Amino acid sequence: MSTGTAANALSATVAGIGFWADGLPDWAAARAFAIDGTRPESAPSRPSPQLLAPNERRRAPGSVAVALDVAQAACRDADIAPETLPSVFASTHGDLGITDYMCDTLATDPTAISPTKFHNSVHNAAAGYWTIGTGCTEATTAISAYDATFAQGLIEAMMQLATGTPAVLLVAYDTASTGLLGTVTHSEGLLGAALVLTRDGAGPRLSATLRDGTDLDLPGPLGIHAQANAMAQMLPLFDALASGGARAVLRAGPHRSLSVAIDGARADAHP
């Protein structure tokens, strides 16, 4: 059963896109790869968010580095000032390396916990660094919904648009699992993407519907490339946006999916 009455509320226009995957360090590279398999000749091993001072850039946890990098790229793509945008940060697990550090240190020498690592361990760390770095006093949130995290983040962004916000930033990312935690929680590499979503204006129009059932389409090139990362759940939408596809289906919970129709791919989607 679809929730027909709410179909018009679950919509948004894509005004800007940011992207990072290992080997595909921006949206142009991801789009080219999705269209014809082209890979960049070289790619940096780690995102380098220009929002942070150089010393902070090196010290930033991977989750923060990738989130800030893609968020800034999406705002640049949309030509919208970052400080004007409320934001939704969606991550399945938060920073898995920091969780491993916290648990390992607590098991061995609890009073040795680093205060910086502790405040970076909050799920909204990337959201905090983003609002501080951009001087943004608008609302920001940080959510998780396991393998439905991206769909629920997209729904929340659309709800903000439906209740009066003209534009919103959605950022999704996950990191690699490590240490003992990695024996039960599996995620590889660094993956992030951001969308500037607007109520109206130019760009691909997303119209989503919540449906019963959890059947997904076969993964596209980006979905296969980064399949081992926990945020690969978002890639059906980015594969469709990259290749001019008309539909993407996302996991939206244990029993449900979010079917996203995409109308009017951007002119620059076909270079």
Place this chain on the structure above:
Amino acid sequence: MPAIAIRAFTATTALGRGNAAQAQALRERRGGLRRNDFGATPLPTWIGRVDGVEDAPLPSALSRWECRNNRLAWLALQQDGVQATLDALVGKYGADRIALVVGTSTSSIGASEEAYARAEAGDDGVRRFPDDLARPIVHTPHSLGDFLQHATGLRGPCITVATACSSSAKVFAQAARMIEAGLVDAALVGGVDTLCGSVLFGFNALGLVSTERCRPFDATRDGLSLGEAGGFAVLERAAPGETGLQLRGYGESSDAHHMSAPHPEGLGATLAMRGALARAGIEAAEVGYLNLHGTSTPANDSVEARAVDGLFPASLHASSTKGWTGHTLGAAGIVESVVALLALETGLLPGILDSAVRDPACGPQIRFDNADADIRYAMNNSFGFGGNNCSLVFGKVAA
């Protein structure tokens, strides 16, 4: 925003299980803090620990989610008619049309900590989690939302919000948007956080934990007391002209200042409070009670007191109830919303426990003593790491 009816609400804290225990302890000025007895090597501090969690395993059908945090979620869910109210709404709208939005700071990381402490090498020499804790769902933030989704059978949008100490205030805002937009007809909101090594030793590393009971807004305060709690509220679109308790407004903002220190002029706090009043369509003078964030850290309380003094008249009764419960982190939003709802329902306006000497930053709004008054509007402030702020306005429409 359109008014949203509060069909049921509840909190379980160190004061006991359910609203009656909260109201009685607040009225009698009987605090719930005890000397820290949590964990193998307890730090010298005071904590708000919920009694009996250790003796309350989850029903066997839910054993996949077994951990301290989900146990407390389950205990809290059984109080004050929340489950019966949900059942009635499922009958009215269907489970697909009810959202589940819950907040937490650390979710069930206590289970991950325990798994590290008890990890042992197998025959292959590789260290692994003990079998009873090798359950991926309890080692991820959505442990709480996923558990509650299975425990309640709700099938609408299900989200765990984790913005540190504002988490379970922001759930009201997110659910209100879904109801306003027509995505759902009702929502279960709330929050749960439990004591664990991460927060006890983490806040200690930041130098924010007091060795005494916390003393919010006291000039000699030197840190917070940590606590644990769970609570819920059931929201439904209000019918025109309906009486009763309502969510009337929310305001969300960012400090854009520092990861673990508040903006020195309370910029984000002021923006959140103003936003909540504007969305409710009321003047600051109409608010009868404000439950403050009031953590008892030196930085938070003076900044928040000045922000309140800049916005509200002297007639406001404002207080922090963390002296009773401790700072329950991701559950603070729901626990202190329950205190605000109890103020509307019973007229009890709590003061501040254990504080004696007023911080010079306190305006006349900050009250140490309890009072009684019939009020129409009550607010709650919740501020978190990363400069993440949320204020809520609740109202009472008399018959």
